[in-house]
Amino acid sequence: MDRPAMASVFRMRHVPASISGVRSLGRGQADPIFHSRPLGEAIRFVVQADGQYDLSAVTVSYGDRSTPPLGGYEIKRLWAEYGQRWMEA
Secondary structure, three states: OOHHHHHHHHHOOOOEEEEEOOEEOOOOOOOOOOOOEEHHHHHHHHHHHEOOEEOOOOEEEEOOOOOOOEEHHHHHHHHHHHHHHHHOO
């Protein structure tokens, strides 16, 4: 993902997004269920959940169906580029 693409995703930080592919690390624990939340919050959750959940298959879907979901690598790159600004108004 190049910088213009990252900037485009950043501008969409308030659109509804859904998180999938997060798995529990504990035996016998249910995998978490996520409800729709703004894209910026979804990205922050994934970054902060690293180490608490298995994120090897994580994706964040946003926008219309033609928009490809973000994977773990893209999420980390976006957070590294924009950091806490994901939560700004």
